[in-house]
Amino acid sequence: MPPKSGHHRAKNVGFDDDDGYSDDYLEEEEGDGMTDEDREQLRIGTAKAREALDSSITVSDAQIQESLWHYFYDVEKTVAYLKNKFAPTPKTTSTPSKKQKATSRFDQAASAAGVETNSTPGKQTTSHAQLGEIQESTCTAPSLKSLARQCVENVNLSDSGTSVDESSVRDKSLYPAFVDTFPTSNFFWDTPWGNVPPHRLGEITVEPLLPRGRLLGGSSKPSKLAALAAARKRKQDEAKNVASLPHEHDTRTEADTAVALLDRLSFKAKDTTGPPSIPKEAEKKPRHSRYPTRKRSPSPTPEIPKTEERPPPKSTAPAIEFPDLRAPPSIFASVLCGTSAHQPINQISEFTSFPLPYTNFPGFKDANPFANPSPDDLVLSAQAKGTKPKPAKTKKSNGEHLAAPMEKLAVDEIPRVKSKNLNVVEEFEKSGMKRMANFVVIGHVDHGKSTLMGRLLCDLKVVDQRSLDKLRKEAETIGKSSFALAWVMDQTSEERSRGVTVDIATNYFETEKTRFTILDAPGHRDFIPNMIAGASQADFAVLVIDASTNSFESGLKGQTKEHALLVRSMGVQRLVVAVNKMDTVSWSQERFEEISQQMGTFLTTASFSAKSITFIPCAGLTGENVTKKVEDPNAKWYTGETLIEALDSSEIAKRNIGKPLRLTIGDVFRGGITNPVSISGRIDAGSVQVGDIILAMPANETAAVKAIELENEPVDWAVAGQIPTLHLTDIDPVHLRSGDIVCDPKNAVKLIKSFTCKILAFEHVLPMSVEVFRGRLQAEGKVKRLVAVLNKTSGDIIKNKPRIVKPGEVARVIVELDRELPLEPGTRVVLREGGNTVAAGLLEVSI
Numbered sequence: 001m002p003p004k005s006g007h008h009r010a011k012n013v014g015f016d017d018d019d020g021y022s023d024d025y026l027e028e029e030e031g032d033g034m035t036d037e038d039r040e041q042l043r044i045g046t047a048k049a050r051e052a053l054d055s056s057i058t059v060s061d062a063q064i065q066e067s068l069w070h071y072f073y074d075v076e077k078t079v080a081y082l083k084n085k086f087a088p089t090p091k092t093t094s095t096p097s098k099k100q101k102a103t104s105r106f107d108q109a110a111s112a113a114g115v116e117t118n119s120t121p122g123k124q125t126t127s128h129a130q131l132g133e134i135q136e137s138t139c140t141a142p143s144l145k146s147l148a149r150q151c152v153e154n155v156n157l158s159d160s161g162t163s164v165d166e167s168s169v170r171d172k173s174l175y176p177a178f179v180d181t182f183p184t185s186n187f188f189w190d191t192p193w194g195n196v197p198p199h200r201l202g203e204i205t206v207e208p209l210l211p212r213g214r215l216l217g218g219s220s221k222p223s224k225l226a227a228l229a230a231a232r233k234r235k236q237d238e239a240k241n242v243a244s245l246p247h248e249h250d251t252r253t254e255a256d257t258a259v260a261l262l263d264r265l266s267f268k269a270k271d272t273t274g275p276p277s278i279p280k281e282a283e284k285k286p287r288h289s290r291y292p293t294r295k296r297s298p299s300p301t302p303e304i305p306k307t308e309e310r311p312p313p314k315s316t317a318p319a320i321e322f323p324d325l326r327a328p329p330s331i332f333a334s335v336l337c338g339t340s341a342h343q344p345i346n347q348i349s350e351f352t353s354f355p356l357p358y359t360n361f362p363g364f365k366d367a368n369p370f371a372n373p374s375p376d377d378l379v380l381s382a383q384a385k386g387t388k389p390k391p392a393k394t395k396k397s398n399g400e401h402l403a404a405p406m407e408k409l410a411v412d413e414i415p416r417v418k419s420k421n422l423n424v425v426e427e428f429e430k431s432g433m434k435r436m437a438n439f440v441v442i443g444h445v446d447h448g449k450s451t452l453m454g455r456l457l458c459d460l461k462v463v464d465q466r467s468l469d470k471l472r473k474e475a476e477t478i479g480k481s482s483f484a485l486a487w488v489m490d491q492t493s494e495e496r497s498r499g500v501t502v503d504i505a506t507n508y509f510e511t512e513k514t515r516f517t518i519l520d521a522p523g524h525r526d527f528i529p530n531m532i533a534g535a536s537q538a539d540f541a542v543l544v545i546d547a548s549t550n551s552f553e554s555g556l557k558g559q560t561k562e563h564a565l566l567v568r569s570m571g572v573q574r575l576v577v578a579v580n581k582m583d584t585v586s587w588s589q590e591r592f593e594e595i596s597q598q599m600g601t602f603l604t605t606a607s608f609s610a611k612s613i614t615f616i617p618c619a620g621l622t623g624e625n626v627t628k629k630v631e632d633p634n635a636k637w638y639t640g641e642t643l644i645e646a647l648d649s650s651e652i653a654k655r656n657i658g659k660p661l662r663l664t665i666g667d668v669f670r671g672g673i674t675n676p677v678s679i680s681g682r683i684d685a686g687s688v689q690v691g692d693i694i695l696a697m698p699a700n701e702t703a704a705v706k707a708i709e710l711e712n713e714p715v716d717w718a719v720a721g722q723i724p725t726l727h728l729t730d731i732d733p734v735h736l737r738s739g740d741i742v743c744d745p746k747n748a749v750k751l752i753k754s755f756t757c758k759i760l761a762f763e764h765v766l767p768m769s770v771e772v773f774r775g776r777l778q779a780e781g782k783v784k785r786l787v788a789v790l791n792k793t794s795g796d797i798i799k800n801k802p803r804i805v806k807p808g809e810v811a812r813v814i815v816e817l818d819r820e821l822p823l824e825p826g827t828r829v830v831l832r833e834g835g836n837t838v839a840a841g842l843l844e845v846s847i
């Protein structure tokens with residue numbers, strides 16, 4: 001028969017079914033929905049309870065019935081409750097008048113460390129409606145099956161330690177000792193995290209005895225039905241246990257059970273070595289006279305005992321240890337280290353470390369992993385045996401050890417580049433190398449000098465066809481296709497864009513007899529100094545003349561004559577005259593002979609020997625008669641040499657290899673990574689080898705020759721007539737300029753300010769201001785005095801102290817410089833005035 005009333009329904013409600021109830025539903029069922037059977041049981045129970053109660057106890061029927069209702073018409077329970085509740089005995093101090101918030105574990109720990117807790121006094125009334133919340137917070141430890149049952153009944157027991165309203169305490173009389181002596185806040189007090197002793201491990205399968213709310217559904221307040229159902233279930237369990245226990249007192253048995261549990265937990269409230277937070281006042285105040293042996297555990301206001309007064313803890317007696325304020329070790333750390341670093345060794349037990357399954361194996365316990373050498377030790381010892389180090393040499397004392405490097409720091413004059421000390425003259429003779437010739441290409445602007453040299457290099461395969469095709473394409477791009485061959489020599493962007501040679505361009509080729517160095521000079525008058533620099537390095541000259549109509553004539557008025565005179569005044573005796581662009585005049589024999597006659601007359605006037613002059617008709621653009629015979633039918637009249645044959649047959653002046661080093665710097669290169677300072681120039685006399693110390697003049701600074709390159713190949717030495725590149729060390733680049741003289745420090749060039757010079761006059765020469773050129777070396781000066789006019793051939797004096805020297809005359813003059821220059825007898829100099837060359841000559845004597 002299904003229950004009809006709420007009471008019946010509550011009896012059949014399992015805990016698990018309670019989740020579906022709400023307070024609203026409870027209120028609705030608690031109306032006057034009692035059945036007749038309920039009313040009859042209440043009436044009979046009331047009569048029996050009235051009989052059992054003493055007359056001294058004043059209680060109303062309604063109160064009796066209320067109790068019967070709670071105890072499911074159990075008269076005996078009801079009477080016990082009513083006696084306890086309404087007995088005239090004085091009220092105990094079990095309920096503090098002031099409700100204070102209990103001290104949490106943290107606060108107790110803080111108190112133990114001398115930190116006052118911030119207890120917040122306040123009233124907190126716990127009602128039956130709050131039962132679930134309280135129980136949830138205090139009795140959820142799964143290991144305390146029986147304890148949880150107690151918690152269900154002791155609704156006034158809270159973690160906060162706050163006593164509840166007197167009227168609402170209905171079960172306190174049943175378990176007062178437990179309530180007063182074991183606040184759950186201390187339950188885990190002596191249990192370090194991760195080191196729960198086995199006997200305190202919880203049983204996960206414990207049935208929930210309390211109605212759950214909140215997260216598990218339902219109301220946050222436990223329903224009355226749920227509380228009654230729990231109480232009924234507890235009653236049934238008690239009935240089973242009571243049968244096997246002495247029948248002295250039911251509640252006492254329950255309390256003893258709790259005491260036994262506390263003993264197992266090593267909880268000694270009476271022990272003087274107990275937790276310092278236990279106040280003595282609390283020990284003096286028994287909560288319930290019926291169970292006076294149990295003391296309440298920490299009071300709300302713990303008293304901090306003085307450390308010095310506390311006796312030393314007995315190691316044998318289990319005691320509650322207040323945790324250190326420092327954070328306990330993690331499980332991982334506990335497994336690794338076994339225990340906290342600051343825990344006393346004598347307290348290390350099996351509970352202080354996380355037990356691992358294999359730790360109980362006898363083999364593991366007896367194992368001593370550090371008894372034998374480790375694998376690393378074995379390997380190291382084996383290695384030590386295999387490669388025994390040789391006995392160390394006796395080390396020098398510290399003083400000797402430090403003295404050795406100091407000796408290396410000694411300053412000496414030995415160059416860092418070691419010289420091979422070669423006899424260069426012998427090396428040169430033994431080498432059997434081809435004769436070497438440097439020629440300068442001179443002539444008026446645009447007469448075809450660069451084009452002619454480009455043709456020569458291409459025909460001699462110095463420049464391959466692919467490179468030439470590339471140059472042609474690039475020249476076509478900017479509309480200067482006719483300059484493609486000239487670009488073989490003119491390699492700077494400025495020269496290519498302007499179509500004009502600016503500086504000396506150097507290139508190399510060789511024939512069967514000779515290794516040639518080309519010095520392509522600029523034809524424009526603005527670059528005469530550069531032309532002079534090139535001419536100063538030349539053994540002979542190639543004068544290029546444009547055979548086109550009017551070009552030859554304009555050249556005579558321009559740099560054709562000037563260049564010829566300059567090279568002659570600088571010592572050049574051999575001259576090859578290339579009558580160029582013969583294709584433009586259809587290889588006219590008349591034109592060629594006209595030019596040859598006019599130029600021959602002029603050149604002989606300029607002190608060139610007729611037999612030292614060779615005229616070659618050619619066309620550089622087409623390549624006719626450059627390296628191969630001309631095939632044009634109009635040129636049948638010419639049966640002479642080609643240009644290359646004329647070059648190869650040129651006589652070369654004797655080298656002054658055995659004399660002291662004299663090198664005219666043609667160019668200075670700075671900033672290379674491997675070679676920070678390099679110079680190039682013709683060796684006028686002497687030789688140089690790697691490791692030599694040289695002297696730069698007029699800077700008067702020495703340097704070491706680190707390396708030598710000749711025609712882009714490294715060599716050990718170089719001799720007069722060659723134009724090497726010297727890589728230097730131990731000198732600042734500021735001391736090296738184009739035109740300076742590099743010489744042997746032991747036979748240095750002197751610096752002079754005035755000298756006697758035999759000149760060939762190009763213009764009228766008077767005592768006058770002039771610019772003095774020695775190659776690229778240049779200085780302001782003046783013709784101070786005219787000494788004499790000389791015979792061109794014999795050099796005899798024709799006239800002393802002339803007032804003027806006419807063009808074409810040879811004279812001896814005294815030149816004075818504004819600054820000192822490295823000059824010596826035999827040096828070729830050029831005198832220029834206002835951009836015109838007025839004379840060139842040979843330095844005779846320094847004054």
Ligand SMILES: Nc1nc2c(ncn2[C@@H]2O[C@H](COP(=O)(O)OP(=O)(O)OP(=O)(O)O)[C@@H](O)[C@H]2O)c(=O)[nH]1
Pocket residue numbers: 443444445446447448449450451452482483486499500501521522523524580581582583584618619620621622
């Ligand atoms: N028709 C013809 N033109 C030539 C010949 N040689 C050179 N040219 C042209 O003459 C022009 C000038 O030639 P370049 O070689 O630059 O003359 P350059 O004497 O080197 O000039 P600078 O070095 O500036 O003094 C170019 O346009 C050439 O194509 C030739 O044999 N025949």
